[in-house]
Amino acid sequence: TQLLEQSPQFLSIQEGENLTVYCNSSSVFSSLQWYRQEPGEGPVLLVTVVTGGEVKKLKRLTFQFGDARKDSSLHITAAQPGDTGLYLCAGGPFNAGNMLTFGGGTRLMVKP
Amino acid sequence: NAGVTQTPKFQVLKTGQSMTLQCAQDMNHNSMYWYRQDPGMGLRLIYYSASEGTTDKGEVPNGYNVSRLNKREFSLRLESAAPSQTSVYFCASGWTGSARGAFFGQGTRLTVV
Numbered sequence: 326t327q328l329l330e331q332s333p334q335f336l337s338i339q340e341g342e343n344l345t346v347y348c349n350s351s352s353v354f355s356s357l358q359w360y361r362q363e364p365g366e367g368p369v370l371l372v373t374v375v376t377g378g379e380v381k382k383l384k385r386l387t388f389q390f391g392d393a394r395k396d397s398s399l400h401i402t403a404a405q406p407g408d409t410g411l412y413l414c415a416g417g418p419f420n421a422g423n424m425l426t427f428g429g430g431t432r433l434m435v436k437p
Numbered sequence: 438n439a440g441v442t443q444t445p446k447f448q449v450l451k452t453g454q455s456m457t458l459q460c461a462q463d464m465n466h467n468s469m470y471w472y473r474q475d476p477g478m479g480l481r482l483i484y485y486s487a488s489e490g491t492t493d494k495g496e497v498p499n500g501y502n503v504s505r506l507n508k509r510e511f512s513l514r515l516e517s518a519a520p521s522q523t524s525v526y527f528c529a530s531g532w533t534g535s536a537r538g539a540f541f542g543q544g545t546r547l548t549v550v
Contacts, residue, residue: 367541
């Protein structure tokens with residue numbers, strides 16, 4: 326059982342549609358991060374959220390950290406084919422030292 | 438800017454063989470990590486190191502050993518490879534506390550036959 330559960334696992338949408346990806350846990354995290362991974366490459370950090378309730382925006386991407394620091398969401402507005410990839414959430418649980426654990430990922434395909 | 442460098446990029450092993458995956462970072466990070474990623478899956482933490490001289494088990498440590506040789510280098514050793522260890526292995530590094538995120542190498546694609 327993974328500490329971080331992501332949903333949905335797969336998402337296929339048309340260009341221009343909006344979507345939300347969720348990252349949930351029963352544990353409290355000191356911070357949560359979102360990464361994007363393309364085939365054959367390592368994950369690349371998109372954003373870190375640290376404060377409960379925090380909202381961060383990165384162009385068409387909006388990230389939110391839950392008030393209780395147990396969950397996060399990633400919302401993409403007007404998705405483009407270039408957004409296609411594997412989106413991963415990750416975090417360090419409280420009292421777990423420098424551990425950095427990942428969710429199972431959401432594979433997004435945006436069709437033109 | 439080298440970042441995180443992993444060697445080798447590809448490797449094929451026979452069952453029972455041993456090998457060491459090398460990782461080096463040039464960003465002066467305290468923390469380093471080893472993950473494995475199976476097809477279509479997320480990353481699972483094998484071992485991590487908060488600082489030089491310390492290592493801790495992650496979620497799937499069985500069958501692996503690690504060495505934090507110095508601040509820059511963190512190696513992963515498979516003593517007796519098994520087909521279940523066929524995977525892509527990623528090394529990462531980051532600042533202590535992990536709040537600033539981790540930076541990843543390009544990965545090592547390992548096949549055990």
